[in-house]
Amino acid sequence: xxxxxxxxxxDSDLAEFKEIILKKIxxxxxxxxxxxxxxxxxxxxxxxxxxxxxxxFEEGSETMSKEANVQLAIRQEKFIRDLxxxxxxxxxxxxxxxxxxxxxxxxxxLKLVPHATLSIAAKMAEKK
Numbered sequence: 001x002x003x004x005x006x007x008x009x010x011d012s013d014l015a016e017f018k019e020i021i022l023k024k025i026x027x028x029x030x031x032x033x034x035x036x037x038x039x040x041x042x043x044x045x046x047x048x049x050x051x052x053x054x055x056x057f058e059e060g061s062e063t064m065s066k067e068a069n070v071q072l073a074i075r076q077e078k079f080i081r082d083l084x085x086x087x088x089x090x091x092x093x094x095x096x097x098x099x100x101x102x103x104x105x106x107x108x109x110l111k112l113v114p115h116a117t118l119s120i121a122a123k124m125a126e127k128k
Contacts, residue, residue: 009096009104018090021114025083027078035073039066082115098122 009017015045089095096105109116118126 007097007102008093013107014093014095017110017114018087020111021083021086021090024114025080025087028080028083032073032076032080035069035076038044039069039071053066060093079115086115100126 027039056092080114086095095111096107097103098119099117101119103119105116109120
């Protein structure tokens with residue numbers, strides 16, 4: 001590494017990232033609650049008085065919708081877990097270091113994807 005090259009983010013940078021992550025966790029938890037309530041409570045629109053064909057179609061649609069919401073909730077839980085892991089890296093002062101190259105991940109990338117563990121170059125190389 002070149003002399004004077006940063007190998008860790010400063011405490012003020014880490015504090016800024018922590019604030020971004022905490023806000024994202026808060027929003028992600030709210031979104032997760034909405035998703036969970038949509039498949040746990042079920043739809044309240046009853047189709048007892050409609051034709052049997054329509055009822056069967058609606059039940060199938062409702063099942064697909066529930067499954068989609070369950071999948072979204074699973075992804076949201078993983079996102080929250082990834083964000084919490086990023087908070088741990090901040091506490092350990094290892095946040096923002098690419099796990100492939102050991103160099104700092106660009107600040108702009110971390111602001112957009114605060115749970116990133118790979119630089120853009122390492123992510124592109126991983127896809128090849």
